[in-house]
Amino acid sequence: MDHFLYRDGALYAEDVPVAEIAAAVGTPFYVYSTATLLRHYRLFDEALDGVPHLVCYAMKAAGNLAILKTLAEAGAGMDVVSQGEYLRARAAGVPGEKIVFSGVGKTAEEMRTALTGGIRQFNVESEPEMELLNAVALSLGTVAPITIRVNPDVDAKTHAKIATGKSENKFGIPISRARAVYAHAARLPGLKVVGIDVHIGSQLTDLAPFEQAYAKVAELTEALRADGHGIDRLDLGGGLGIPYTRSNVAPPLPTDYGAMIKRTLGHLGCEIEIEPGRLIAGNAGLLVSSVIFVKSGEGRDFLILDAAMNDLIRPAMYDAHHDIIPVVEPAPGTEQRPYDVVGPVCETGDTFARGRDLPPVKSGDLVAFRSAGAYGAAMASEYNARPLVPEVLVKGDQFAVIRRRPTFDEMINRDSLPSWL
Ligand SMILES: *Cc1c(COP(=O)(O)O)cnc(C)c1O
Numbered sequence: 049m050d051h052f053l054y055r056d057g058a059l060y061a062e063d064v065p066v067a068e069i070a071a072a073v074g075t076p077f078y079v080y081s082t083a084t085l086l087r088h089y090r091l092f093d094e095a096l097d098g099v100p101h102l103v104c105y106a107m108k109a110a111g112n113l114a115i116l117k118t119l120a121e122a123g124a125g126m127d128v129v130s131q132g133e134y135l136r137a138r139a140a141g142v143p144g145e146k147i148v149f150s151g152v153g154k155t156a157e158e159m160r161t162a163l164t165g166g167i168r169q170f171n172v173e174s175e176p177e178m179e180l181l182n183a184v185a186l187s188l189g190t191v192a193p194i195t196i197r198v199n200p201d202v203d204a205k206t207h208a209k210i211a212t213g214k215s216e217n218k219f220g221i222p223i224s225r226a227r228a229v230y231a232h233a234a235r236l237p238g239l240k241v242v243g244i245d246v247h248i249g250s251q252l253t254d255l256a257p258f259e260q261a262y263a264k265v266a267e268l269t270e271a272l273r274a275d276g277h278g279i280d281r282l283d284l285g286g287g288l289g290i291p292y293t294r295s296n297v298a299p300p301l302p303t304d305y306g307a308m309i310k311r312t313l314g315h316l317g318c319e320i321e322i323e324p325g326r327l328i329a330g331n332a333g334l335l336v337s338s339v340i341f342v343k344s345g346e347g348r349d350f351l352i353l354d355a356a357m358n359d360l361i362r363p364a365m366y367d368a369h370h371d372i373i374p375v376v377e378p379a380p381g382t383e384q385r386p387y388d389v390v391g392p393v394c395e396t397g398d399t400f401a402r403g404r405d406l407p408p409v410k411s412g413d414l415v416a417f418r419s420a421g422a423y424g425a426a427m428a429s430e431y432n433a434r435p436l437v438p439e440v441l442v443k444g445d446q447f448a449v450i451r452r453r454p455t456f457d458e459m460i461n462r463d464s465l466p467s468w469l
Pocket of ligand 1: 106108109127150151247249250251285286287288323324325326327422
């Protein structure tokens with residue numbers, strides 16, 4: 049559920065007409081709904097009611113400070129994957145003890161920043177990382193709290209580029225080696241083992257792979273405890289999928305996910321951490337764009353938008369589907385016709401949809417990509433020297449620009465010329 053609905057024939061973001069934002073900031077732009085962000089965060093929080101838990105928002109999905117602060121004020125922790133994300137989370141007011149640090153390639157500098165600034169735990173992904181973190185912690189005279197990310201060798205049944213829990217993926221240590229690796233960690237005085245971490249992929253639409261992975265984590269918890277390790281915390285990762293179309297069967301709800309977690313792991317008495325990203329931000333954001341031209345081709349019509357693959361890469365990168373809707377609600381019974389929806393970037397991959405049925409549109413009309421809040425602005429680039437898209441946050445009847453569009457001068461002046469030129 050989200051808060052982008054038609055009202056009196058016009059698309060609204062909560063209580064603000066989307067066309068009004070477009071007039072104020074120009075297109076393309078991203079717009080997020082505070083109410084939707086909070087609703088999704090709370091669904092997870094409530095789903096884990098009755099067990100000690102922390103919902104750590106995976107901020108790589110959408111990392112604008114205003115989004116982070118909105119969620120942090122509701123009680124969310126953060127899952128970060130780089131020094132930049134760590135510093136963003138801190139800048140948004142998230143205390144270190146609510147930040148978990150994930151990622152396969154943390155550098156010594158990143159470790160130092162988090163250890164001095166405060167951190168809940170590092171989710172360590174390899175033995176070399178363990179050794180480096182141990183050395184960095186000792187050099188600072190401190191001890192780093194860690195979980196070790198295990199790779200459960202489970203097929204997440206999602207797009208290959210976002211599956212992370214099979215043995216051929218780069219993530220975590222093979223679960224079969226976990227006992228040896230935990231023994232290694234216990235010998236390093238700069239580390240303190242606090243739990244286990246697992247994350248098997250993104251946009252999962254079935255609970256079965258999660259349950260398989262979590263059952264393996266439950267078994268491992270018992271084995272590691274028997275070996276003498278203090279396993280008090282289970283970080284279960286993110287990955288629950290969202291409905292990208294209204295016609296498809298909806299993925300499981302956070303409530304079902306929470307119930308499954310309690311059923312599979314509740315008896316262990318551990319604190320549970322989850323790291324949802326997409327499900328919190330995905331349906332809380334739209335990408336709004338204008339039609340530049342409608343161009344008739346051979347046997348097809350192209351809808352050429354002012355948004356492109358650099359603004360929303362998911363269709364080009366993951367063959368992802370986004371519903372595209374007009375900002376002016378079509379009259380009931382309006383006949384639809386198929387369009388190839390494309391951007392202006394000079395690549396054939398800059399195609400959002402092929403043969404998509406839409407009500408007739410013309411140059412200057414506004415359209416919105418639904419479910420664009422996660423991995424949208426976060427993955428945007430300036431390819432083709434197109435300025436990064438601005439971001440807007442709506443709350444009730446208010447809206448604010450939370451990242452403005454850079455000027456062309458700002459973009460150009462980031463480059464510098466060598467003295468010999
Ligand atoms: C990307 C990622 C997440 C979030 O995944 P979603 O599918 O957006 O919920 C959580 N944890 C880790 C370690 C990740 O890499």
